[in-house]
Amino acid sequence: MTKTILRALNGEVLPTPPIWMMRQAGRYLPEYRATRAQAGDFLSLCYNPELAAEVTLQPIRRYGFDAAILFADILLLPQALGADLWFSTGEGPRLSTITDMAGVQALKPVGAIHDTLSPIYETVRILARELPGETTLIGFAGAPWTVATYMVAGRGTPDQAPAHLLKDTDRPAFQALIDRITEGTIEYLSMQVQAGAEVIKLFDSWAGSLKGQDFTDFAVKPAATIIAALKARHPGLPIIAFPREGGEGYIGFARATGADCVAIDNSVTPEWAAEHVQVTGCVQGNLAPHHMVEGGPALDDAARRVVKAFGKGPHIFNLGHGITPEANPDNVQRMIDVVREGAA
Numbered sequence: 001m002t003k004t005i006l007r008a009l010n011g012e013v014l015p016t017p018p019i020w021m022m023r024q025a026g027r028y029l030p031e032y033r034a035t036r037a038q039a040g041d042f043l044s045l046c047y048n049p050e051l052a053a054e055v056t057l058q059p060i061r062r063y064g065f066d067a068a069i070l071f072a073d074i075l076l077l078p079q080a081l082g083a084d085l086w087f088s089t090g091e092g093p094r095l096s097t098i099t100d101m102a103g104v105q106a107l108k109p110v111g112a113i114h115d116t117l118s119p120i121y122e123t124v125r126i127l128a129r130e131l132p133g134e135t136t137l138i139g140f141a142g143a144p145w146t147v148a149t150y151m152v153a154g155r156g157t158p159d160q161a162p163a164h165l166l167k168d169t170d171r172p173a174f175q176a177l178i179d180r181i182t183e184g185t186i187e188y189l190s191m192q193v194q195a196g197a198e199v200i201k202l203f204d205s206w207a208g209s210l211k212g213q214d215f216t217d218f219a220v221k222p223a224a225t226i227i228a229a230l231k232a233r234h235p236g237l238p239i240i241a242f243p244r245e246g247g248e249g250y251i252g253f254a255r256a257t258g259a260d261c262v263a264i265d266n267s268v269t270p271e272w273a274a275e276h277v278q279v280t281g282c283v284q285g286n287l288a289p290h291h292m293v294e295g296g297p298a299l300d301d302a303a304r305r306v307v308k309a310f311g312k313g314p315h316i317f318n319l320g321h322g323i324t325p326e327a328n329p330d331n332v333q334r335m336i337d338v339v340r341e342g343a344a
């Protein structure tokens with residue numbers, strides 16, 4: 001029997017939505033913290049295929065999610081393209097910055113990325129072997145705009161101002177950067193699929209800061225290019241796009257990019273997304289992650305509301321963004337019970 005997530009991505013309306021969770025392998029789980037301590041730091045964990053496969057499997061063993069997402073990070077591609085990357089504790093990622101055309105030209109050619117990324121493909125191969133037969137394996141990358149925001153600023157920023165500045169003052173350099181990331185992403189994801197990833201997700205976490213024509217040029221167009229190239233190479237490959245906080249940009253996003261499913265964040269209501277986004281196909285989302293910290297009756301109510309709002313069309317249950325380190329693992333189980341059994 002076809003896996004539930006693949007059925008939903010194919011447009012089927014299931015009696016119970018399949019479920020997985022963004023950042024489901026992460027610091028809220030004691031077993032993740034233990035394996036991470038064994039690996040040393042976060043990047044060593046990403047590049048250690050046995051341990052990265054182990055942390056990918058941990059939430060599957062504990063909760064029986066319908067999908068496993070490869071354990072890696074969207075910033076490994078910039079590193080493979082030649083950026084320096086490190087994670088300073090408590091402060092998030094740091095990278096060398098790109099501020100002009102010379103910086104873009106100094107990046108490595110796209111063909112060189114596999115030298116750095118080959119351990120990730122090995123993680124995928126291990127997972128394809130070890131996952132339970134009913135669990136779908138999701139590979140992923142960052143979308144070009146989001147990856148570019150980190151490469152230009154050298155860090156996460158609240159408003160992505162450095163990337164906006166480069167975009168608005170040196171369009172050729174910014175476009176060259178977007179193009180290089182787009183090409184690298186196609187090669188990276190294609191190798192994940194060859195290694196055994198069954199579904200691909202593109203994370204555009206900062207899509208919401210692109211307005212008007214910029215949204216079309218830097219959220220829609222690069223996603224459409226990547227999706228078309230992947231589908232040409234891997235016919236039938238299902239792809240989930242996540243233009244986070246895209247607002248009105250969510251409307252028609254699937255059609256404009258060729259994505260099979262659009263992941264919805266929790267800045268919009270599930271009723272709005274059902275009416276305006278689910279009409280064109282499968283959606284994923286969108287329980288607010290704070291419920292995984294707080295739990296209680298509000299969690300039950302909010303989870304039921306998401307299931308009900310999306311119940312008439314194809315739907316994959318998920319959070320609206322990644323689970324946070326403060327989350328209580330018991331609340332995750334409660335969410336699953338409510339979604340799968342309507343738990344009273």
Ligand code: CP3
Pocket residue numbers: 021022023024025026027036042069070071072073074075092093140142156203205322
């Ligand atoms: O979802 C999963 O379980 C799969 C693995 C995964 C990670 N990052 C592991 C991770 C995925 C899919 C990502 C995507 C990612 N990484 C995004 C897009 C999704 C989103 O959350 O918006 C972004 C923007 C990044 C970049 C990144 N990586 C940041 C900003 C940080 C630091 C912030 C933080 O949460 O600490 C990371 C680190 C990171 N990536 C962790 C994990 C489990 C925490 C690192 C640790 O163990 O210390």
